[in-house]
Each structure stands twice: as structure tokens, then as C-alpha cells.
Amino acid sequence: MAIRTVIIGGKAGEGVKKAAQVVANTLFRQGWQVFQADDYQSLIKGGHNFSSVSFSDSEVHTAYAKANLLISFDQRSYTAHSEDMADADSLHVYNSDMTPEAVQEARGKTLGLPLSTMMKQIYGPGGNVSLAAVSVFFLWMGYPQAELEAVIAREFKRNVEDNISYAKAVYQAARQAGIGGSQIPDSEFPLISMEQSVQRFTSGNQAMALGAWLGGLDFYYAYPMTPASSILHYLALKTTTHKVYAIHAESELAAANMAIGSVVSGARTAIGSSGGGFALMQEAFSLAGITEAPLLCFLASRPGPATGVSTYTAQEDLPFALNQGHGEFARIVAAPDSPQRAFSLAAELLSLAWEFQCPVILLSDKHLSESSQNLTLPDEVPWARVEQGVPGSSYQRYSITESGVSPLLFPGSENIDDNTVIKWNSHEHLPSGLRTDKAEAMIAMKDKRNRKSPAISIATQRHERVAFYGEQGTPVFAYGSGVMELREARKHCSKPFIIVALIYLTPFPSEELSVYSGKEIITLEHSSTGNLDRFIRQNLDVSIKHSVLRYDGRPFDPLELAKIMEDIL
Amino acid sequence: MMRDLGTGKENTWCTGCGNFGILNAVKKAIGELVENGSKLSDFAITCGIGCHGKIFDYLALSGIYGLHGRGTATAQGMKLANPALKVISFGGDGDSLGEGLEHTLFAAKRNMDITLILHNNGNYGLTTGQFSPLSEPGYKGLSTPLGSIEKPFRAIPLLLEAGASFVARGFSARPDHLTELIIAALNHKGFSFIEVMQPCVSYNNNYAYLNQKVKLLEVIPTTQAHAIDLASDPDHVYLGVFSRKNLPVYHELLYGSANPQKDRPDYLHRQDILHAK
Structure with a gap:
């Protein structure tokens, strides 16, 4: 079954991400395999944000850049995405009030709707344009209006009556304009019963937080820093139900030292940050080393150095993670290759930390940490024992x-x-x-x-210290979200390759990788200098035929990556 | 009878160091508290780095010898994970008001139910006498050979403003008075802070000055403004309790009367929570 993509774009503050979450959650509840990625800037109002939701009946490992349904709230989004139609059947719905310069797209269909005017008619001042995206999506999928109303009432709690009126008005206007009768095979609403399911739709950060908690986590200390902040937010929300305590400390130094204090009192404890904040935790990381404090550390990377690019993705911190802290001491560093893996890996690492009384790092990146995907809860995870x-x-x-x-x-x-x-x-x-x-x-x-x-x-x-995806062809080494990109690209690549996903980095999984000794490999990473290359060469006798490096903060589009792979294989 | 609180470790403080007075007062205070029903095993200690920190090695009490400046952060983490503990954080003036100032102020802001004993010797003794955040202008040390050009912090006004609910000052050469203050601080529910005036015989020998200037507070000042005035009085070094308030404590606001160490959900319980509707 084909993979479909919905992209929603607009200004910060217009609810782009929220609308995409509702779309993604609706698809998830319908039984689809869904991947949601959010591209946003470090600002509160204005700018340009967009969220992509790709879905299929089989696992989707990353989001696509070309959309089957595109919804733009303003001119900037309209223009930015005017080339992003997937095919001739694709549809671009835009806010005609905010898009004075709409042109016929190169391919696909366009439909302007006066989303702002309609909003004013219903709400007066204020209103929530993001509901329009949900309405258009429902109609496009062929979902009934009654279900739209139920979802709007559940997901947008402020001003419910006006919200429903607005959502209905947009749904009707879009229907009159001829949208609907989706080509996508669909079933009755809802397809699966969430209550009995072991499926969740979570971000990588949520998955690692929940996995660590199931493995025994009691305390989490952090200072907010994108893209690690949502671990703190998520655990803080779970205080009452899960008996886990998430403390927003006065600084990263405070967080890390408080955490070690809690370890001394016997609590299973974690800290987390991105590169800059993690740098401030370094001395305490060494403290964990010499005091033999079991401490789980989440390091979610973004482009650096220093403040770098706050809300985009990178894998520049591999050497930083591997060499964290001063002085000599044992540690474990591992990187999940999906949000799913993040869940089990967090529990594994917490358990190993307590077994060996050493600090451990779970290394992720913005694309993995903040993107959301279906999560199947594993039957068992390790429990941190003393x-x-x-x-x-x-x-x-x-x-x-x-x-x-x-x-x-x-x-x-x-x-x-x-x-x-x-x-x-x-x-x-x-x-x-x-x-x-x-x-x-x-x-x-x-x-x-x-x-x-x-x-x-x-x-x-x-x-599982190394995961292998594929049966034959050139081995392509990657870690973190690089693996997700390669897995999705592999679906579209005519030449075969095996993805060698490094999960445990320290200690190096020599046993699993010895078969590649003396062989030619390809690597992929989001870094400008080839950190992964150097790391592999230090540990394994391979010849690196080609390194795919990307360092513009953006994840690969799977189709784009498939082309790159075809060229180099 | 309570066991000896000493560790037998060779003491490397200078002869005449004010830290001896603090060590003895702490031992005596804990002895009295245990006599009155406290459990010795519920006391836990932490510290930063500096001459003050050596007290960790001389006290046979559980805890962690922390990082420079971070003892009070560590103390908060210890308390939160097991609120039954009576946690004492020992800090130096460079440690708690320089490197780790933020943790001192935030512990007070949160009214974290721990005790911070500030060993105020007015300089960095262990690193050979550099000026500290509490050194007076003109203080000459290796890093300020021409004399300090900075004004010092005043620890008590700073802590009062930050929200400490128990604030006191003692003097290492008045061990009985200091013992009483430590007992009161440990009995206080909330963040308790004691600034201990402590001569450094090697680099800042102010025994004579302190002996001349110290004066006991007769009553707890009724207003914060009065407390600040008294604490900043240039003519006297007032000793005693400057403020004592009953205010909600952080860990009870966070989780009520629970004890995370004793009440943590086990694996099966967590599975149930995870799969609950």
C-alpha cells in the first residue's frame, strides 16, 4: 500500500503542530502506521512552521517531503510548499484570505478557502485556524462530519462550541468545493480499540521517558533545552499517575548534582539535555564516574557548537557523548535507532547503570527525539535492580x-x-x-x-547491540535517526543494501561487527566532518567507500535519499 | 550510648582552625538530638570542596563528598529521594556563595527541608588564601595582590531575601551557642541556614576582631528589615537566630506525605499503571 503524506504549514502560534498531532492521532486510532515530524523555528509567533504526517499500512520510519494533502495557512507556507505536491492527484488547500499571490501549481490541484473570514464570522476576534486543517483532512480521508465534531471536542478544549461550528463550516465549504471521496481504502471509524491495545503514538522523547520509568525511574532532573525538554514535560505530567518526579532545576549543574544526591538516597534517577546543557553537566558526569553513581543521561543532539541551531537535527555530538567527562571511568553509550527502540533501550540502560554502578548515556537527535511514531509496548523490559x-x-x-x-x-x-x-x-x-x-x-x-x-x-x-535491516548488498553503517531515514529510503531504492544500525557504541560491539572486517562499507550521518567514520575506523578494520554527510539540520526525504543511495551504490 | 561520630582519620586542619569548633558543635548537636529520639541513621551529610569539606572525612555519618559548589544541590537530591533523612550540607564561603551561589539561593527559595552550615572564613583557605565572595574590600590574597576591589556579599540578608525560613549566625569560638543553633536548625522544618564566623588562622586570622565585635541577639527580630539591619551592622557581629518562619516545604508540596524511597511502585505495579485506561 502506498505511503501518503499530509503537510500543514503556517506561522508559529497558529497551531500547526497541534493540528498535525490531531491528524496523526486520528490516523493512528484508525490503525494506520504513522510518522509525524515537526519543522519549527525557535520563536513563539510568526516565522514558518510545518508538520509532516506520513502514513501507510506498514511501518513508516520517517516523514516524506512531498505531500498528497497540503494545507497552508498563509502566503509564506503556500509559497514555501508550492513545489511539494507528490503527484497529479495531490491537493493543496490554502487560506485565500492570507494568500494574495496564489498560482496554479505545477501539478496537483489547488483550492483556496477564506479560512480567516470564516473564522471571524464564527468567533469574532480570536479563533483557531488550525481546526481548518483537521476539517480538510477529515473530508479528504472520507471521514464523517460527526467524527470530526467528536475529535474537535476532545482535542480542542477551549471554546468548544465555536470550534465545532468552525470545523463544520470549513468541512462543508470544502465539500461544496468538491473535495472528498478519498481514494484511500478506509474502514469504519474507529478501526482499533485503543483501550485494549498495546499501541501508543509517542515521540522518541516520550518513548524513552516512559521506557525508563517502566524500568524503574523515580526521579528526573533537567533544565529545559530543545530538543530534550519534552522528556521533562512528559514526566512532569506523569507525576500523579506514575509516581515519578520531574524537577526543573535552576541549571544543568544543579540538575546533575541533585540527581546524584537522589542516587545516593537510592532513587533510580535520570538527567537530560542537549549538547550545550550537557556540557554543563560534564563535571557531574565525572562525579558519577568516581562515586560509581548509576545515572541515566539523555543527550538529545541539535546542530552546534554552542547555541547552534536550536530546533533542528544533527549528530555532531558523537565524540562528545563517547568522551563525556574528564578522568577515566567505565560508562555505556548507546543510541536508539527508532522511537520504538528508545523505549526498550532506556530501560536497558537504566538497568545496566544499576548493575554496574556507572553513568550511561542514551544519545539521540532532534529528529528521533521529537518525531512521533507508533509504539508497540514490549511485554517486558529490564528492571533496574540493586x-x-x-x-x-x-x-x-x-x-x-x-x-x-x-x-x-x-x-x-x-x-x-x-x-x-x-x-x-x-x-x-x-x-x-x-x-x-x-x-x-x-x-x-x-x-x-x-x-x-x-x-x-x-x-x-x-x-541487541547492532540491528541489521536487509539481507544483501553493501553494508551502510548509521545510528540514531540516520537508520530511520535509511530504512524508509530502502523501500524506494532499486539497488540493495544492508543497514548496519549501531545501537551500543560504548562498549563497541566488536563481536557483531567482526564480519565486516576488511570489507567496504558506506556510512551515513548528520555531521560535517565524519564523526561516525572516525569512530568506526578506530574500532573496525573497514574501508569506507562513501560517507553520506548531511549538516543542514534537516532530515533526509526518503525519496531524495533513495536517489543518493542509487548513485553511490 | 551513641557511638563515636569520629572516623579516626588524621585531621589536617591548621592548629587553631575555626573548623574544629564547627566539627565539635555538630557532633554535640547530633548527640543531643539522638538522645532526644532522633535516629542516628537518618542523618546524612554532604559538602563541597575546600577546608570546610574535610568535615565529611571527620564525621562518621553517611552521605557524599560532593563537587565544589554543588553540595547544596546534592543535598536537595538526597532529601527529595528520601524525605526521612535529616540532610546537612556543609559549605565554604567560596563554595556556597561563589561557585555554588545559585544552589544556595534556590534551596532557600524552595524552602527545601535541609540545613546549610556555611563555614565563613572570609577567604579560600585550601587554595592558599585567595579572596572570597565574603572578603572585605582591600583583602589581599594571591589573586588580589593590590587588595580586593569588590564589595562582599552579606550572607544573611542574601538568604533572607531568597526565602530561607530559618536564618542564624554562630561563631566557631562559641561552641555551646553554635550547638544550640545547629539543634534548632535541624529541628526546623524548612530550609535552615547558619552562617558560622570561622577564623582562618593561616590567611584570615580574625579571632581578635570577632571576639571584640560579637554580640548575642536577645530576641528574633520581628521584621525582615530589622533582621537585615542587624545582620549588616558594621559595629557588631550579631550572633543568634535572625528569622524563623513556618512555611510549606518543597517535598511535601511535591508529593505530600509520601516517601519515594519507600513507596516506589514496583515493576508489576508500573505495568498496571502503563496499561491502565
């Missing part, structure tokens, strides 16, 4: 063990007696947790910590 110590005066926080892992106890917990002293220390320390600068003691403690590394490497093999 290796408990024995309370009493002989307890030592950093007892020297063969595995390097020292059993834990938490101050103030029920099994703790008055003689138990649990001392964590940012200085190098003795097994008791008291500070030391003695040569032998330093060596003993470093060796203890370092002994964890081989075991971490073995333990990560319980999980």
Missing part, C-alpha cells in the same frame, strides 16, 4: 570486589542500623569512602573500577 550490601559497622561503600561492583546500601532506608556508615566520595577514596591520596590506595580503587569494563561488555550482549 545489589544490596550487608548493613553494620563493617559495611564499606567501595568494598574491593573481584567484579569491581561494590554492594549498595542507602542512608535512612529501613534495614540500616546506626552503625552503618555509607560514604560516597568525589575524591579518590578508600573502600570506606574516606578520601585518600595514597599511591597504593589510588591504584587499588582505580583497578576496582576498571574491572567492571569487561563485564559491562559481556552484559550488553544480552541486548
Whole structure:
């Protein structure tokens, strides 16, 4: 079945993303596989935002740039997307009040509707033009008006009566103009019962937050920074129902140090930010290293350096993630290759962090973090367990063990007696947790910590460290949203290739990748200097035939990428 | 009888250092609180980096020796994850009002139910006596050889303005008075702050000055303005409680009477929540 795409464009503040969410959610509830991506700027009003919703009856891994239905709220959106019609059957509905210079498109059909005038007639001042997009979409899909009214009432809670009147008026006007009778095979509304389903429609950030919580997360500390902020927002919303506490701290430094405090008290804890904010967390990351604090860290990348480009995507932070913190200590770094993977990976990483008492990084990027996709809840995820110590005066926080892992106890917990002293220390320390600068003691403690590394490497093999998509052809290495783009492009590429999706980066999954030793590979990443290339070459003896680099902040369109792949394969 | 709170670790503070007075007062205060029913295992400590931080190594109490400036952030995280803990954050003046000023002010703003003991020795002792945010103008140190050209913060007015619900000042050479303040601070529900005037015998030996200037507050000032005036008095270093208010505490506003450490939903419970309608 073909893949269809709806694109909605307008100014910031016009509800573009919200309309796209309602469209995407409606499709999801109908049983479609849906992918929603939002292209927006770092501003509150004005500018140009657009959201793309691609859907099919099989999994859609990223959004398409060409639309079957395009809805523009203003001239800028109309002009920006006038070349973005998928085919001759595509339809561009625009707000004729705000589009003085409408021209016949190169292909497809156009329809101007006076969306602002109609809005004024119903609301007087104010109103919500984004409802018009939902109405047009419903009609285009052949969905009944009664269902439109129900969805509008559910999704747009302010001014419900006027909203319904406006949505109906646009639906009727578009019908009179001849839209409707969709070509898309459709079933009765709604197709699936959400209550009994294990399906959700979530963003990558929501998926990783929820997955971490299912794996045991109790506390999340952060300072807002796009594209990581929605982890904080999502968990904050879940405080009451999920008993998870999301704290917006005064800075990233505060967040990271508060988080380690909560770990000392026994809470499964995470922090998150984008590159700039994560840089501020670096010292605390090292604190987690020397104190052996299990800490889950979400790093959601955007173009850098420094403030960079706030609301667009990049994979520039690979070396930053791999080399986070100063000093030597064990850590795990992994990158989900889909929002679906983000759910299970977050739980895996939290569990590994507690098993080995080390900081772990879940590396994502804006396109993966903020785009939404169908999520199937897995039956099981790992649960973050604690290796408990024995309370009493002989307890030592950093007892020297063969595995390097020292059993834990938490101050103030029920099994703790008055003689138990649990001392964590940012200085190098003795097994008791008291500070030391003695040569032998330093060596003993470093060796203890370092002994964890081989075991971490073995333990990560319980999980899918590398995913392979495809059976034959040239291997194409990628990670994060690069994998999503390649999976979608592969549907349209006449030449075969295998996607080698790196999920665990540190420790490097040598066992899974040894088959590529001595082979030619291709790489794809959103970076200007080839971070992934360097990383692979350091760890694997391969010859890189071609590197596909993109660093304009935008994800690939699958058709565009398929062409690139055909050229280089 | 309560066990010894010492660790047996070699003490490396200078002879005559004000930190000894603080260490002894803390031990005595905790001893009295335990005698009156507090559980010793409910006390937890943290600190930053500097001479003050060494107190972590000299107190056989659980906690974490934190990063420079971040002790009070760490303390808040400890408290939030287990509100049964009585968390004491030890900070230096460079630590809590320089590197980590934001955490000090925000802990006060939130009325986080922890205690911050500020070891105010008016300089950076451990790094050989540079000026601190509380050093007086003209203070000469390695980084200000011509004398500091900055005005100092006044810790108590700053903390009052930030919203600290218990604010007091003690003197390391008045250990009994300091012990009383620490007991009051630990019994106080909400953010408690004690500025401890603490001579640094190596770089800022102000024993004589302090002994001459200290004066006990007779009553808690009834207005904030009066408290600020007294705390900033150029002629006296007033000792005592400047403010004590009963205000809602952060963790109870966040999760009521729950204790996240004891009440955390287990895996099966989480699965139920996840699949609930």
C-alpha cells in the first residue's frame, strides 16, 4: 500500500503542530502506521512552521517531503510548499484570505478557502485556524462530519462550541468545493480499540521517558533545552499517575548534582539535555564516574557548537557523548535507532547503570527525539535492580570486589542500623569512602573500577547491540535517526543494501561487527566532518567507500535519499 | 550510648582552625538530638570542596563528598529521594556563595527541608588564601595582590531575601551557642541556614576582631528589615537566630506525605499503571 503524506504549514502560534498531532492521532486510532515530524523555528509567533504526517499500512520510519494533502495557512507556507505536491492527484488547500499571490501549481490541484473570514464570522476576534486543517483532512480521508465534531471536542478544549461550528463550516465549504471521496481504502471509524491495545503514538522523547520509568525511574532532573525538554514535560505530567518526579532545576549543574544526591538516597534517577546543557553537566558526569553513581543521561543532539541551531537535527555530538567527562571511568553509550527502540533501550540502560554502578548515556537527535511514531509496548523490559550490601559497622561503600561492583546500601532506608556508615566520595577514596591520596590506595580503587569494563561488555550482549535491516548488498553503517531515514529510503531504492544500525557504541560491539572486517562499507550521518567514520575506523578494520554527510539540520526525504543511495551504490 | 561520630582519620586542619569548633558543635548537636529520639541513621551529610569539606572525612555519618559548589544541590537530591533523612550540607564561603551561589539561593527559595552550615572564613583557605565572595574590600590574597576591589556579599540578608525560613549566625569560638543553633536548625522544618564566623588562622586570622565585635541577639527580630539591619551592622557581629518562619516545604508540596524511597511502585505495579485506561 502506498505511503501518503499530509503537510500543514503556517506561522508559529497558529497551531500547526497541534493540528498535525490531531491528524496523526486520528490516523493512528484508525490503525494506520504513522510518522509525524515537526519543522519549527525557535520563536513563539510568526516565522514558518510545518508538520509532516506520513502514513501507510506498514511501518513508516520517517516523514516524506512531498505531500498528497497540503494545507497552508498563509502566503509564506503556500509559497514555501508550492513545489511539494507528490503527484497529479495531490491537493493543496490554502487560506485565500492570507494568500494574495496564489498560482496554479505545477501539478496537483489547488483550492483556496477564506479560512480567516470564516473564522471571524464564527468567533469574532480570536479563533483557531488550525481546526481548518483537521476539517480538510477529515473530508479528504472520507471521514464523517460527526467524527470530526467528536475529535474537535476532545482535542480542542477551549471554546468548544465555536470550534465545532468552525470545523463544520470549513468541512462543508470544502465539500461544496468538491473535495472528498478519498481514494484511500478506509474502514469504519474507529478501526482499533485503543483501550485494549498495546499501541501508543509517542515521540522518541516520550518513548524513552516512559521506557525508563517502566524500568524503574523515580526521579528526573533537567533544565529545559530543545530538543530534550519534552522528556521533562512528559514526566512532569506523569507525576500523579506514575509516581515519578520531574524537577526543573535552576541549571544543568544543579540538575546533575541533585540527581546524584537522589542516587545516593537510592532513587533510580535520570538527567537530560542537549549538547550545550550537557556540557554543563560534564563535571557531574565525572562525579558519577568516581562515586560509581548509576545515572541515566539523555543527550538529545541539535546542530552546534554552542547555541547552534536550536530546533533542528544533527549528530555532531558523537565524540562528545563517547568522551563525556574528564578522568577515566567505565560508562555505556548507546543510541536508539527508532522511537520504538528508545523505549526498550532506556530501560536497558537504566538497568545496566544499576548493575554496574556507572553513568550511561542514551544519545539521540532532534529528529528521533521529537518525531512521533507508533509504539508497540514490549511485554517486558529490564528492571533496574540493586545489589544490596550487608548493613553494620563493617559495611564499606567501595568494598574491593573481584567484579569491581561494590554492594549498595542507602542512608535512612529501613534495614540500616546506626552503625552503618555509607560514604560516597568525589575524591579518590578508600573502600570506606574516606578520601585518600595514597599511591597504593589510588591504584587499588582505580583497578576496582576498571574491572567492571569487561563485564559491562559481556552484559550488553544480552541486548541487541547492532540491528541489521536487509539481507544483501553493501553494508551502510548509521545510528540514531540516520537508520530511520535509511530504512524508509530502502523501500524506494532499486539497488540493495544492508543497514548496519549501531545501537551500543560504548562498549563497541566488536563481536557483531567482526564480519565486516576488511570489507567496504558506506556510512551515513548528520555531521560535517565524519564523526561516525572516525569512530568506526578506530574500532573496525573497514574501508569506507562513501560517507553520506548531511549538516543542514534537516532530515533526509526518503525519496531524495533513495536517489543518493542509487548513485553511490 | 551513641557511638563515636569520629572516623579516626588524621585531621589536617591548621592548629587553631575555626573548623574544629564547627566539627565539635555538630557532633554535640547530633548527640543531643539522638538522645532526644532522633535516629542516628537518618542523618546524612554532604559538602563541597575546600577546608570546610574535610568535615565529611571527620564525621562518621553517611552521605557524599560532593563537587565544589554543588553540595547544596546534592543535598536537595538526597532529601527529595528520601524525605526521612535529616540532610546537612556543609559549605565554604567560596563554595556556597561563589561557585555554588545559585544552589544556595534556590534551596532557600524552595524552602527545601535541609540545613546549610556555611563555614565563613572570609577567604579560600585550601587554595592558599585567595579572596572570597565574603572578603572585605582591600583583602589581599594571591589573586588580589593590590587588595580586593569588590564589595562582599552579606550572607544573611542574601538568604533572607531568597526565602530561607530559618536564618542564624554562630561563631566557631562559641561552641555551646553554635550547638544550640545547629539543634534548632535541624529541628526546623524548612530550609535552615547558619552562617558560622570561622577564623582562618593561616590567611584570615580574625579571632581578635570577632571576639571584640560579637554580640548575642536577645530576641528574633520581628521584621525582615530589622533582621537585615542587624545582620549588616558594621559595629557588631550579631550572633543568634535572625528569622524563623513556618512555611510549606518543597517535598511535601511535591508529593505530600509520601516517601519515594519507600513507596516506589514496583515493576508489576508500573505495568498496571502503563496499561491502565
